[in-house]
Amino acid sequence: MTTLDDLPLRDELRGLTAYGAPQLDVAVRLNTNENSYPVPDAVVEAIGKALHAELRDLNRYPDRDAVALRTDLAGYLGVEPAQVWAANGSNEIQQQLLQAFGGPGRTALGFGPSYSMHPLLAKGTGTRWVGALRGPDFGLTPQAAVAALAEHRPDVVFLCSPNNPTGTALDPAVVDAVLDAAPGMVVVDEAYAEFARPGTASALAALPGHPRLVVTRTMSKAFGFAGGRLGYLAADPAVVEAVQLVRLPYHLSALTQAAARAALAHRDALLATVEAIKAQRDRIVAELRGRGLTVADSDANFVLFEVGGDQQAAWRRLLDRGVLVRDVGLPGWLRVTAGTPEETDAFLEALS
Numbered sequence: 001m002t003t004l005d006d007l008p009l010r011d012e013l014r015g016l017t018a019y020g021a022p023q024l025d026v027a028v029r030l031n032t033n034e035n036s037y038p039v040p041d042a043v044v045e046a047i048g049k050a051l052h053a054e055l056r057d058l059n060r061y062p063d064r065d066a067v068a069l070r071t072d073l074a075g076y077l078g079v080e081p082a083q084v085w086a087a088n089g090s091n092e093i094q095q096q097l098l099q100a101f102g103g104p105g106r107t108a109l110g111f112g113p114s115y116s117m118h119p120l121l122a123k124g125t126g127t128r129w130v131g132a133l134r135g136p137d138f139g140l141t142p143q144a145a146v147a148a149l150a151e152h153r154p155d156v157v158f159l160c161s162p163n164n165p166t167g168t169a170l171d172p173a174v175v176d177a178v179l180d181a182a183p184g185m186v187v188v189d190e191a192y193a194e195f196a197r198p199g200t201a202s203a204l205a206a207l208p209g210h211p212r213l214v215v216t217r218t219m220s221k222a223f224g225f226a227g228g229r230l231g232y233l234a235a236d237p238a239v240v241e242a243v244q245l246v247r248l249p250y251h252l253s254a255l256t257q258a259a260a261r262a263a264l265a266h267r268d269a270l271l272a273t274v275e276a277i278k279a280q281r282d283r284i285v286a287e288l289r290g291r292g293l294t295v296a297d298s299d300a301n302f303v304l305f306e307v308g309g310d311q312q313a314a315w316r317r318l319l320d321r322g323v324l325v326r327d328v329g330l331p332g333w334l335r336v337t338a339g340t341p342e343e344t345d346a347f348l349e350a351l352s
């Protein structure tokens with residue numbers, strides 16, 4: 001049998017295994033920060049109609065620049081369509097950013113523990129990755145961020161707010177300090193922005209006057225559209241021009257564009273789940289703290305908690321009770337997604 005070792009694979013990919021959380025068929029799946037609520041009937045119908053309307057024209061390529069979809073996304077964010085770019089998930093957006101601004105001979109920096117795809121996307125694009133660290137409370141101070149920038153002079157810096165896997169949001173002072181000190185592009189990954197607690201700021205407010213700032217967002221979480229694969233960015237129009245140099249032509253299918261537009265048109269119905277999910281998030285935090293566990297503050301739809309021992313064994317024992325959570329590789333900690341009240345019940349009971 002041929003193995004990977006027999007193939008002329010790039011050296012930096014040797015020994016790696018493909019990234020991805022286990023997709024196991026268990027009753028309670030709280031491991032990938034999906035939205036647990038299914039798409040409501042009215043939205044299912046609207047997406048179905050929108051897809052049907054595209055079918056006869058599938059002999060043609062889609063709008064390469066996805067202008068109508070970008071216009072709708074811009075309306076949602078309150079920015080101009082020329083400031084928005086869309087792709088198959090924010091993972092693809094970030095890959096395009098690294099293709100345009102990273103690459104061989106260039107460096108990207110992030111502050112761990114954070115989203116594990118950032119270093120993997122760096123690897124895939126031949127970008128050197130530097131992993132700086134957050135503080136013991138998973139926070140990041142302007143001083144620590146600026147010191148890391150001064151030391152490594154990265155071409156791209158990734159900030160993640162609210163941060164995966166910790167849930168921690170960044171103080172706007174950190175983003176401001178990084179914008180002042182960064183020699184290159186500043187990417188703020190805001191995949192979980194819609195779940196932020198009142199008073200938590202988005203980096204969108206810093207876009208005016210900062211042409212090297214990129215805010216990435218997704219419809220995978222709050223919109224409950226993970227299977228639709230739609231991520232996007234907001235930045236200066238020049239950044240959009242830059243990613244257009246590296247995107248594949250027609251990367252967003254006509255079906256994806258139509259489905260995403262229909263979903264956006266029904267955003268009130270889709271985003272109606274956000275408050276319910278935040279309530280479960282806050283309930284999990286309060287309940288676990290009540291049980292004496294250490295829990296990170298969360299502005300996202302998940303909670304990172306300390307199990308007080310071997311997290312791999314705890315993960316397995318929860319799975320044995322039908323509850324799938326995420327072992328993010330942080331010794332002693334596990335991450336659980338906030339879903340429906342029934343899922344929270346099942347998780348808390350299994351944890352008992």
Ligand code: PMP
Pocket residue numbers: 032033088089090091092115160163164189191217218219220226229230231
């Ligand atoms: N950023 C962060 C911080 C995430 O947690 C995720 C999803 N796990 C993504 C980006 C990517 O999501 P998508 O590609 O579905 O938009």
